[in-house]
Amino acid sequence: MKDESIMSENQSVTQQVLDFQTKVATLRQEIGRVIVGQKEVVDGVIACLLAGSHALLEGVPGLGKTMLVRTLAQAVRLDFSRIQFTPDLMPADIIGTTVIDESANAGKVFEFRKGPIFSHIVLADEVNRATPKTQSALLEAMQEHRVTVGRTTYTIEEPYLVMATQNPLEMEGTYPLPEAQLDRFFYKLAVTFPSREELHSIVDRTTTLHEAEVKAVLEREEILGMQKLVRQVAVARHVQDYAVRLLQATHVQTGKAFDKVQRFVRTGASPRGLQAMLLGAKIQALFDGRFAPGIEDIRSVAPLALRHRILLNFEGEAEGVTTDAVIEQILSQLPESA
Amino acid sequence: MRAARLLGASKALGKSPQQISLLRVKARNAQARARLNRLFATAFRWAPGPLGYAAIGLTYVKVAHRSDGSSGWLWLGGSLLLVAWLGISARAWLRRAGQSEGGLLLDHFHELKGRVGNALSFAELPLSERTPFMEAAIQDAVRVGPELSPSLAVPWLIPRETPFVVVLFFGLLGLSLLEVRVVREAERAAPKASQALVLAIDDVEYFKEISARLAEAPHAADVNQAIQRFNQLVLDIAGERVTRDEVFRRLDALERDLADASDAEKAAFEQALKDRASELKSSQQSRALGEALERHDVVNAEKELKKLAEKVRQQKQPLNRPDLERLKKALEAASQQTQKRLERIEARRQELLSQTRRLLNKKKDQKPLSAQEAKEQKETERKLERLDREKREATAAGKGLAGLDKELAEAAQKLMKEAGLSAKDLEQGAEQMNRTAQSESSQQEKQQLKKRLEELRELLRQQGQAGKEQMKRLLRFGQRARGGNGAPAEGGEPGETNGKGPKGPITLSRGGPGEGIDIPGGSGKPDARGGQKGQKGQKGQKGQKPGQGEGSEGAEYGTGHAGGLRGDSTKLDGKFKDVSVVAADTGEGAASAEVIHGAAQRGFTGRGYSKVYTDYRTVAESVISKDEVPAGYRFYIRRYFQLIRPRE
Numbered sequence: 001m002k003d004e005s006i007m008s009e010n011q012s013v014t015q016q017v018l019d020f021q022t023k024v025a026t027l028r029q030e031i032g033r034v035i036v037g038q039k040e041v042v043d044g045v046i047a048c049l050l051a052g053s054h055a056l057l058e059g060v061p062g063l064g065k066t067m068l069v070r071t072l073a074q075a076v077r078l079d080f081s082r083i084q085f086t087p088d089l090m091p092a093d094i095i096g097t098t099v100i101d102e103s104a105n106a107g108k109v110f111e112f113r114k115g116p117i118f119s120h121i122v123l124a125d126e127v128n129r130a131t132p133k134t135q136s137a138l139l140e141a142m143q144e145h146r147v148t149v150g151r152t153t154y155t156i157e158e159p160y161l162v163m164a165t166q167n168p169l170e171m172e173g174t175y176p177l178p179e180a181q182l183d184r185f186f187y188k189l190a191v192t193f194p195s196r197e198e199l200h201s202i203v204d205r206t207t208t209l210h211e212a213e214v215k216a217v218l219e220r221e222e223i224l225g226m227q228k229l230v231r232q233v234a235v236a237r238h239v240q241d242y243a244v245r246l247l248q249a250t251h252v253q254t255g256k257a258f259d260k261v262q263r264f265v266r267t268g269a270s271p272r273g274l275q276a277m278l279l280g281a282k283i284q285a286l287f288d289g290r291f292a293p294g295i296e297d298i299r300s301v302a303p304l305a306l307r308h309r310i311l312l313n314f315e316g317e318a319e320g321v322t323t324d325a326v327i328e329q330i331l332s333q334l335p336e337s338a
Numbered sequence: 339m340r341a342a343r344l345l346g347a348s349k350a351l352g353k354s355p356q357q358i359s360l361l362r363v364k365a366r367n368a369q370a371r372a373r374l375n376r377l378f379a380t381a382f383r384w385a386p387g388p389l390g391y392a393a394i395g396l397t398y399v400k401v402a403h404r405s406d407g408s409s410g411w412l413w414l415g416g417s418l419l420l421v422a423w424l425g426i427s428a429r430a431w432l433r434r435a436g437q438s439e440g441g442l443l444l445d446h447f448h449e450l451k452g453r454v455g456n457a458l459s460f461a462e463l464p465l466s467e468r469t470p471f472m473e474a475a476i477q478d479a480v481r482v483g484p485e486l487s488p489s490l491a492v493p494w495l496i497p498r499e500t501p502f503v504v505v506l507f508f509g510l511l512g513l514s515l516l517e518v519r520v521v522r523e524a525e526r527a528a529p530k531a532s533q534a535l536v537l538a539i540d541d542v543e544y545f546k547e548i549s550a551r552l553a554e555a556p557h558a559a560d561v562n563q564a565i566q567r568f569n570q571l572v573l574d575i576a577g578e579r580v581t582r583d584e585v586f587r588r589l590d591a592l593e594r595d596l597a598d599a600s601d602a603e604k605a606a607f608e609q610a611l612k613d614r615a616s617e618l619k620s621s622q623q624s625r626a627l628g629e630a631l632e633r634h635d636v637v638n639a640e641k642e643l644k645k646l647a648e649k650v651r652q653q654k655q656p657l658n659r660p661d662l663e664r665l666k667k668a669l670e671a672a673s674q675q676t677q678k679r680l681e682r683i684e685a686r687r688q689e690l691l692s693q694t695r696r697l698l699n700k701k702k703d704q705k706p707l708s709a710q711e712a713k714e715q716k717e718t719e720r721k722l723e724r725l726d727r728e729k730r731e732a733t734a735a736g737k738g739l740a741g742l743d744k745e746l747a748e749a750a751q752k753l754m755k756e757a758g759l760s761a762k763d764l765e766q767g768a769e770q771m772n773r774t775a776q777s778e779s780s781q782q783e784k785q786q787l788k789k790r791l792e793e794l795r796e797l798l799r800q801q802g803q804a805g806k807e808q809m810k811r812l813l814r815f816g817q818r819a820r821g822g823n824g825a826p827a828e829g830g831e832p833g834e835t836n837g838k839g840p841k842g843p844i845t846l847s848r849g850g851p852g853e854g855i856d857i858p859g860g861s862g863k864p865d866a867r868g869g870q871k872g873q874k875g876q877k878g879q880k881g882q883k884p885g886q887g888e889g890s891e892g893a894e895y896g897t898g899h900a901g902g903l904r905g906d907s908t909k910l911d912g913k914f915k916d917v918s919v920v921a922a923d924t925g926e927g928a929a930s931a932e933v934i935h936g937a938a939q940r941g942f943t944g945r946g947y948s949k950v951y952t953d954y955r956t957v958a959e960s961v962i963s964k965d966e967v968p969a970g971y972r973f974y975i976r977r978y979f980q981l982i983r984p985r986e
Contacts (some may be wrong), residue, residue, distance in 0.1 A: 013470040234471045236459035238438040239452060287452075291475035292460070294445065294452015337439050 013291065016229055020286050020326040026051075026217045033104075033212040036205065037069050037198035038081040044304055045163065047283045049121075051186055053225050053276070054162040056127075056177075056308060059191030062146050064202075065165040066125055068191075073121040076223060077216030078159065081116035082123040084132035087173065091137035095147050105248075112149055118156055120220070127164035128174040136182055138162065140183045158222050159313065179311060188308035193235055232255050232286050233282040234292050238337060240278065243298045245338065249275045249330045250310050258333055260326045264316030269309035278304035303327050319322055356474065358461045361483045365440030368488035372443060373431055380430035381423070382497035388419040389506040393513055400518045440488070444923055447491035453479040456488065491896065530614045534578035535585050540602045541797060542576045544980055548790055550873045558597075561783045566605050567592055568787060579742075596791070608634055610732070613675040621668035623661055628668075640768045647764035673747035679732050687725045694718050745770055796973050881966065948984040 003155070031042050035178065043070060048055040057065045064084070067253035073080030083094050094114035102108050103307065117138070141147050141163050146155045166177070179328060182188075194202060205212065251268030252261055261268070280301030298326060303324055310323040395412045430857030441455035460472040468476075496504075537545075549569040571588050574580045611631045618628030627642035642692075650665075697715045701707060707715065708751075745767030958979055962972050 011472045018472075232469070232471055234460065234469050234475065235454070236438075238442075238455060239458055288451065288454065290451060291471045291478055292452070292456040294441070294450075294456060296451050302942040336442055 014029075015288060017289060018293065019121075019230055020226055021289050022310055023218060023222060023338060024287055025073075027075055028157050030214050031068070031071050033214055035070040035202040036189060038064065038068065041068065041189045041191050043287065044187045045069070045160075046278055048098045048163070048186045049076070049159065049223065050226050050230050050283050051279045052159060052277075054164070054184060055099075056182070056185040057165045057191055058188060058191070059165070060169055062169055063191045063193065066123060067190050069121065069123040070300050070319050071214055072121075072163075074214040074260060075216060076121075076218045078120035078220055078223070079118075079174055080121045080123070081119035082125060083125050084125045085134070085277045087129060087131060087175075089130045089134050091134050094134065094144065095137055095149060098149065111155070112152065114154065117147060117162075120153070120157065120159055120161065122160075122162045123160055126163040126167060127178055128166040128209075130175065132178065135175065135177060138164075139181055139184065141183075148190075148215050152302075159227065174256075182308045183270050183272050185308060187280070187304040189304060190307075191200030209242055228278065230282050230286060233285060235278055235282065236292055236294075237300050239281070239293055239298060239322075241294055241338070242295050242336060243274055243277045243281070246277070246298065246302060246330060246334055247271070249334055250306060250326070258329050260321065260329045264312050264319070264321045265310055265326060266313040266316075267311040269306045273306050273309040277301055288316075299331055358457065358480060359457060360443075361454060361479060361486070362461075363490050364483070365444060367440070367441045369440035370494045371488060371492035371494070372439060373433075375492065377427060379495065379497045381427040381497045382422050382503050385503045386428050386499065386506055388416070388508055388663045391416055391419050393506065393510050396510065396513050400513070400516065415961055420697040434861070442839065444486050444488065444491050448482070448486060450479070450482060453482065456481045458911065533581045535580055535798070536578060536621065537575055537801070538798075539563055540981065542572070543792045544983070545572045545790075545794060546576065552790070561787065564592060564784070568790065586795070586797060589791055593788060593791055598786050610676060610679070613679065617671035617675065618668050620671070621661075621664040624663045624668050627856055640772050641763055643768035647762070647768065650764060669746045673743040674744060676732065680729065683725055683729045683732060687722065687729070690718050690722050690725065694722065721834075751974055793976065796975070800973060800977070951984050952977075952981065955983075 010327075027046060028042060033045075035042060045055055045057075049072070057068070070082070083089070090114070094117045096113050096118065098112050100108050101111040109116045124138065141156060141160075143188065145158065145160050146153050148154075164177075166174075198256050231267070247269055249258060249268075250265065250273075251257070252265055253268075257265075277298055278293075281297035284297040284301060285291070285293040296325060306321045306327055308325060311322060312323065312326075316326075325337055395416055437454045438459060441458045444450070445452050446452045453475070457476045460468060460476050463472065479848075487554065545838075547563070549572050552565045553569060567588070571580075571585065571592070573584060611634055614630040615631035618624040618631065624642075624646060625638055625644060629640035630642050694715065697707065697711060697718070700711070745763050748763040958975055962975060963965055965977060
């Protein structure tokens with residue numbers, strides 16, 4: 001009897017995982033109609049969506065960051081808004097503002113007009129160009145999924161995904177994101193330059209009459225269901241332990257810090273990094289049709305989840321050491337079992 | 339494809355308990371292999387340490403020949419290294435890289451992305467705590483279980499250091515089999531003492547000869563040991579490895595060990611034998627035995643005792659009863675000699691003691707002793723002392739013959755009742771006698787050795803007094819005795835002669851104080867018999883020292899010669915023919931002269947000379963032993979003979 005119930009549960013789980021895989025595959029396919037290559041970035045963005053968190057995309061201009069986010073928004077039938085961050089952008093411009101509404105019946109009343117932040121998917125384009133004041137306006141929305149204006153708190157409807165982009169080259173007149181805000185991004189995705197083949201495809205698609213049409217393949221409820229499924233995935237103790245040790249290894253204070261950590265790291269990743277790694281690994285396992293993540297999954301998502309959470313010291317900055325290099329050393333030297 | 343796999347996982351449900359066991363077994367297998375690989379890797383990585391140390395240590399031991407306690411530190415260091423190596427290896431074996439290690443290794447090799455590891459981890463949880471996802475994960479892993487291969491996942495690894503370690507190991511093995519040739523130089527082994535005693539080569543050789551002679555014959559164990567010590571001492575002196583003090587110290591020790599029987603005790607022993615002899619002589623049957631004992635001839639006494647035992651045992655011609663009675667009495671009396679003597683001494687002692695007591699009491703009563711009484715007291719005390727000494731000696735002698743006494747007493751007891759048993763006792767008595775004889779023989783050997791020790795001691799003493807000059811002279815003498823050209827002694831060339839004849843014989847002569855002694859045949863021809871009797875005036879002018887004859891004036895003893903010497907004494911290449919000459923009776927005691935034809939080219943050895951030397955020396959020793967020579971001169975006589983001894 002018990003076996004039967006287990007079997008039915010198992011079949012249900014298997015089915016859910018199959019559905020998950022199918023939906024993700026469909027979503028990838030739709031995004032792929034517009035976005036050429038960038039598999040890791042696409043998967044990262046999808047993972048952020050399914051984890052119910054946010055993504056920071058970094059890359060030089062013209063690599064399709066904005067296009068990717070817009071395409072994703074089209075493919076998932078969710079509200080989408082884009083905010084172009086500029087130095088003169090004010091918090092009210094993104095949160096919304098209270099205006100006097102004159103109506104025949106009620107007379108003049110103050111009414112809160114929601115800003116673009118209240119969409120399901122928010123594209124914060126060139127987020128580092130806004131002032132810290134405006135940037136910090138995103139903080140509460142990103143973490144709490146709600147916005148407080150005056151005495152009123154407005155909840156943002158789930159799913160909520162902020163995707164910020166920033167340009168690593170043009171640093172003049174920019175305001176680098178504070179650590180607290182960076183920590184709120186689930187992944188930091190590096191948008192790389194396309195390959196030769198990919199460039200051919202890009203040119204083919206964008207310089208002809210061909211116009212890709214993206215259909216919405218996922219409903220809001222489906223996304224919420226997928227988010228729930230992700231959290232049901234179990235993590236084995238040794239895998240979790242590996243993630244914990246990996247996170248600890250990013251800290252100088254821990255006894256056996258690795259060479260690069262010892263020399264170049266000022267502050268290691270926060271526990272949010274650990275959460276990100278584990279959720280990311282679960283999503284990876286589901287992408288792959290597995291029921292539990294392995295250490296390899298942790299290793300594959302670790303750079304995405306930790307690179308923006310590790311702060312380098314002056315020496316590291318001066319020597320041009322990247323956090324990716326630090327993470328790479330940790331991954332290569334950290335034993336899988338202890 | 340993925341869907342099919344997932345569906346397959348769900349179908350695998352129900353088989354999980356067995357399948358998960360299979361997974362566990364394979365994971366354990368993989369883990370064990372990984373641990374063994376780690377063990378080998380660690381052991382080989384660290385093996386060069388102890389192996390290298392062992393190689394260096396072994397080389398040191400072999401080359402420096404340190405097989406004694408000084409190599410203890412090497413062993414200690416080696417042991418510590420070995421223990422450290424074993425500890426490191428054991429740690430590598432015992433260190434577990436987590437329980438999931440086996441599963442992870444299988445996952446890696448089969449590219450299962452953690453399926454096996456996760457499944458094993460989830461399977462550890464109780465069923466109630468497992469979520470559907472966990473169950474699904476287990477089933478997913480179970481499905482691939484049969485395909486897992488621990489041997490492929492964890493192949494045996496040959497440590498990188500293996501060739502080096504193998505070479506080192508075989509090198510060490512070879513080194514252990516290698517034998518380094520040792521050139522043992524005993525002389526070099528013991529460095530010369532800075533204040534070492536130096537003896538003339540001649541003396542050293544003399545003592546070496548003696549020690550070699552002593553060592554040749556079989557001896558009792560204790561005598562052998564003493565001889566070995568004496569030999570070692572001689573070798574050490576020859577090698578100049580001992581100081582004068584050290585030599586005396588060792589001589590003392592040797593003499594102490596040898597001096598177990600004093601002369602007095604020896605005399606007491608002889609007296610005890612005599613006592614027994616007189617008793618035994620009273621019976622016809624044991625007379626021969628008694629006589630042998632009286633002569634101190636213990637060897638014959640043993641034979642006689644055996645004969646007596648045989649006689650007692652004889653059934654055909656049994657002894658008659660009166661004979662037996664007499665024999666019994668004689669045996670009893672003989673066996674009780676020590677007791678009787680002690681009783682006699684004790685009785686006399688008691689008598690003297692009572693006399694002393696009487697005189698002492700008188701003294702105590704404040705009565706002055708007369709001169710006669712004082713003398714008497716002193717006399718009594720002396721007698722008491724002598725008696726005490728006698729008692730001690732008698733006891734010691736009695737101890738030496740206690741075994742014999744016991745056997746004689748038992749033989750006497752059984753003689754009348756059981757002749758066989760009595761004979762057995764007599765035989766045992768003979769054995770005791772044999773032991774006594776051996777002990778006697780051992781004592782003689784000891785005496786012999788003691789004599790040599792005394793000689794050496796006296797030589798050293800004399801050398802110490804005479805100083806370096808004497809040593810120089812001795813060295814020269816030694817060189818010449820070997821046919822070398824020693825520097826001429828003071829007082830002229832020894833052996834120089836005015837004779838102008840053919841190379842003739844050497845005539846040994848005894849020099850007199852200023853006058854030549856008549857040496858019959860002293861100037862005779864080689865084949866002359868008798869020769870002319872030397873005339874006093876002819877033989878020499880009055881010399882200042884003995885031995886100075888007409889021919890030349892030697893400054894020392896033995897450097898002169900008689901007038902009749904022919905030939906060149908320094909070129910002794912004469913004929914090799916010994917001629918004995920009977921000397922005429924001068925009426926002044928035994929005299930003989932022997933002419934030795936042509937001593938050897940080298941030195942003055944020769945068969946004839948040896949014979950003459952032995953004869954003279956025997957006489958000299960005999961004279962010395964009879965105390966006819968004052969003690970102070972004995973050394974010179976012995977030394978003289980020692981120096982003129984025939985050499986090889």
